[in-house]
Amino acid sequence: MIGEEASPGRLERLVQAIPDGAILRAIFVGLLVVSICIVYFDYRDVAEREARYDTARTERTAPMPLKRPEPGDQVRPYLPKTIPVGPDRGEPALPGYDGPVDSEAMTRPMSFFEAGGGLVSAVGRIEIGTAGELRAFLAAQAEARKEVTRLFLHSPGGSVEDALQMAADLRAAGISTEVPADGYCASACPLVFAGGLTRHAGESAWIGLHQVYAAEVPGTRSAGELDRSISEIQQTIARCQQLLADMGVSPAIWIKAMQTPPADLYVLTEEELVSSRYVRAFPDGPELIGPRRPDDFRLDAPRPSPGVATEDPREDGPGGPASREPDGTDAGPIPASLRREG
Structure with a gap:
């Protein structure tokens, strides 16, 4: 019949049966799912790249070319097994030491090299027990x-507990410290540097700070262990600041350390080294001289066994004995899961 409309087909009837707005909602949901997938895959790629970078950084043994830090641009990767190099950096001159200054030196436990005339070089990582090694030396x-009379430092850092003890012993013995030109003193090493009766940094010396962290040990991830580790780290941070104050260094400089992740270093400029009193050409006055050698101080104390925390001979020094609880009771050797590095 003329003018009669054909009845809608099956597909048309299905389309007409869809509620208003459902198609738009389906399109929106589809786009949302696609967006989430894109974000997920991008995040996974970034995480994998960061993991590869962190592994490359921590395992790298070849010296890494890095731009010299300048005011306002001072954060650089932390290199625990090698040193930064660049067009404006040479190799440090370390009295009494004529070996490699990069990867091989940075991966070995710290050793001490006598040069005569009161000069000694300390080269390598600060391990648990290094404080005892220094005292024995x-x-x-x-x-x-x-x-x-003077200890030259070239170290990527390591055990904070040992660095605190070494700083106290150096000050008690009246020994000055120096990071030579183009030298590397990172992580916990600046704590040792602060212990010098006088402190000198050569041109292009790389002195860097970052956060204290607990070394991760497989199989020690219980909630109690983690809580205790966090508490221990907070106490260690306070001890680091107290040590700087006792040594005449402005403890405010440690804010830069707390703001810098363990994977990075905040490298101090010459102006910051001077303004924070990290560098001192002359001994401080009695009010800032730090802990003095007590009557019962002994350099011939027994050497610790490897892996056992050494005790600070000063009952009232910064932080007290390394292997004691905050209430003064004996806690025994520090567990590996609670080892602090910086």
Whole structure:
């Protein structure tokens, strides 16, 4: 019949049966799902790249070319197994030491090299027990009637507990510290540097700070262990600041350390080294001289066994004995899961 409309087909009837707005909602949901997938895959790619970068950084043994830090641009990757290099950087001159200054030196436990004339170089990582090694070395020098007046540092850092003890012992013995030109003193090493009776930094010396962190050990991730580790880290941060204050260094500089992740270093400029009193050409006055050698101080104390935390001989020094609880009771050797590095 003329003018009669054909009845809608099956497909048309299905389309007409869809509620208003459902198609738009389906399109929106589809776009949302696609967007979430894109974000997820992008995040996964970024995480994988960061993991590869962090592995490359921590495992890298070849010296890494890095731009020299300038005011306002001072954060650089932390290199625990090598040193930064660049067109304006050479190799540090370390009295008594003529070995490699990069990867091989940075991965070994710290050793001490006598150069005569009161000069000694400390090269390598600060391990648990290095404080005892330093004390034994100083005792041997004293027994041989060899005075140590200046300690040169070239180290990527390591055990904070040992660095605190080493700083206290250096100040008690009246030994000055120096990071030579183009030298590397990172992480916990600046704590040792602060212990010097006088402190000198050579041109292009790379002195960097970052957050204290607990070394991760597989199988020690219980809630109690984590809570205790966090508490221990907070106490260690306070001890680091107290040590700087006792040594005449402005503890405010440690804010830069707390703001810098463990994977990075905040490298101090020459102006910051001077303004924070990290560098001091002359001994401080009595009000800032820090802990003095007590009457019962002994450089010939027994050397610790490897892996056992050494105790600070000063009952009232910064932080007190490394292997004691905050209430003063003996806690025994520090567990590996609670080892603090910086």
